[in-house]
Amino acid sequence: MDTEFDRQHIWHPYTSTIDPIPCYPVKGAEGLELILEDGTRLLDGMSSWWAAIHGYNHPVLNEAVESQLKQMSHVMFGGITHQPAIALCKKLVAMTAEPLEKVFLCDSGSISVEVALKMALQYWHALGRPKDKFLTLRHGYHGDSFAAMSVTDPDNSMHSLYKGFLPEHIFAQSPESGFFDAWNEDDISDFAQKLEQNRDRIAAVILEPIVQGAGGMRIYHPTYLRRVRELCDEHNVLLICDEIATGFGRTGKLFAYEHAEITPDILCLGKALTGGYMTLAATITTSHVADTVCSGKAGCFMHGPTFMANPLACAVANASLELLTNQNWQQKVHSIENHLSTLLPPLKNHHAVKDVRWLGAIGVVETHNNVDVAEIQKVFVKEKVWIRPFGRLIYIMPPFDMEEHHLSALVRAIQKGVEHCFGE
Numbered sequence: 332m333d334t335e336f337d338r339q340h341i342w343h344p345y346t347s348t349i350d351p352i353p354c355y356p357v358k359g360a361e362g363l364e365l366i367l368e369d370g371t372r373l374l375d376g377m378s379s380w381w382a383a384i385h386g387y388n389h390p391v392l393n394e395a396v397e398s399q400l401k402q403m404s405h406v407m408f409g410g411i412t413h414q415p416a417i418a419l420c421k422k423l424v425a426m427t428a429e430p431l432e433k434v435f436l437c438d439s440g441s442i443s444v445e446v447a448l449k450m451a452l453q454y455w456h457a458l459g460r461p462k463d464k465f466l467t468l469r470h471g472y473h474g475d476s477f478a479a480m481s482v483t484d485p486d487n488s489m490h491s492l493y494k495g496f497l498p499e500h501i502f503a504q505s506p507e508s509g510f511f512d513a514w515n516e517d518d519i520s521d522f523a524q525k526l527e528q529n530r531d532r533i534a535a536v537i538l539e540p541i542v543q544g545a546g547g548m549r550i551y552h553p554t555y556l557r558r559v560r561e562l563c564d565e566h567n568v569l570l571i572c573d574e575i576a577t578g579f580g581r582t583g584k585l586f587a588y589e590h591a592e593i594t595p596d597i598l599c600l601g602k603a604l605t606g607g608y609m610t611l612a613a614t615i616t617t618s619h620v621a622d623t624v625c626s627g628k629a630g631c632f633m634h635g636p637t638f639m640a641n642p643l644a645c646a647v648a649n650a651s652l653e654l655l656t657n658q659n660w661q662q663k664v665h666s667i668e669n670h671l672s673t674l675l676p677p678l679k680n681h682h683a684v685k686d687v688r689w690l691g692a693i694g695v696v697e698t699h700n701n702v703d704v705a706e707i708q709k710v711f712v713k714e715k716v717w718i719r720p721f722g723r724l725i726y727i728m729p730p731f732d733m734e735e736h737h738l739s740a741l742v743r744a745i746q747k748g749v750e751h752c753f754g755e
């Protein structure tokens with residue numbers, strides 16, 4: 332592979348053109364493994380960023396794409412509908428909480444967040460009470476497009492770079508009580524105060540339920556989410572749950588909001604929706620929100636991407652959701668959680684490790700200082716695993732088929748990587 336051309340001309344996520352971190356050439360992927368150009372097989376701890384929950388090159392998913400390809404790859408969705416979209420939306424309506432029944436399909440997670448925010452704004456406009464603010468949490472992550480970024484942690488996403496252009500929203504303290512800790516009622520006070528003070532301007536609260544992902548891998552107490560729902564009801568503010576990372580079983584529930592037994596008004600899904608095969612996302616809302624939006628001045632919801640409901644993506648999403656629900660995913664995820672709960676705690680004995688935490692098929696090792704990504708990845712590749720840390724976080728969210736020996740290999744590699752970077 333011409334990796335020199337890559338280094339000179341191709342931008343990778345969050346990389347510098349001046350001093351790019353080396354990229355590993357991958358020529359294939361199969362089951363739980365990525366295959367490097369030289370044939371080395373790496374056990375994948377990342378599911379390609381939460382997406383490949385069934386692993387790679389899966390015969391059922393391949394077949395879904397191949398047979399759809401022979402029918403049609405793409406048709407516009409304006410004035411046209413098709414079976415892959417209908418079948419997928421039927422599944423999504425059935426899987427999600429009962430009031431969620433209007434599905435908007437879009438291209439990527441960030442766009443599904445844009446769509447959710449626009450729905451909330453159009454909703455209040457239609458009611459004759461326009462609102463212009465969102466309330467969200469510190470350490471959140473909702474995507475890289477501008478509106479999504481405006482509700483992402485201001486320090487992590489460097490809002491200072493876009494000052495004057497980026498809308499300014501309201502950030503509450505994120506919860507301190509961990510998922511398995513005792514609940515501390517003080518955790519909600521900053522959120523409650525900010526909501527009460529700004530209720531007339533706040534169109535919606537947007538947050539990642541239970542697990543804050545790319546903004547810090549924080550796993551928080553379900554009572555926080557329950558309080559948020561209660562306060563949104565009390566102050567008549569919509570609640571948007573961004574389950575782009577947590578959806579489809581990752582946290583041990585099909586959707587993380589189930590841990591708190593609440594229902595959002597708007598739900599964003601993406602990442603694992605197609606089993607990691609293609610880009611596709613969905614924003615799902617209630618009939619009440621949807622119909623209110625459409626009763627407004629515009630008479631419709633003002634959004635419609637070119638590749639909306641791409642049939643190839645819908646077909647593979649259908650197959651992925653069938654695979655998920657036809658097998659015992661809950662048992663698989665719980666068994667991953669059990670293994671992580673015994674494998675991770677010993678890492679806390681290392682002086683460089685600040686904390687370890689886990690939930691469902693998510694494991695996190697937080698160090699005191701930033702990890703040298705290029706350096707630690709050398710160790711990972713030598714250990715034949717693929718893990719990509721950021722900042723002080725080394726984390727895994729493996730495909731659901733991983734067994735104990737796979738997980739111990741991942742955790743052993745993390746241990747060796749930490750020892751290599753921070754000393755024994």
Ligand SMILES: *Cc1c(COP(=O)(O)O)cnc(C)c1O
Pocket residue numbers: 439440441442444472473474475539544545573574575576601602
């Ligand atoms: C990844 C992610 C997004 C953005 O999705 P893209 O497909 O990368 O645009 C939004 N919200 C959360 C919680 C995510 O994890």
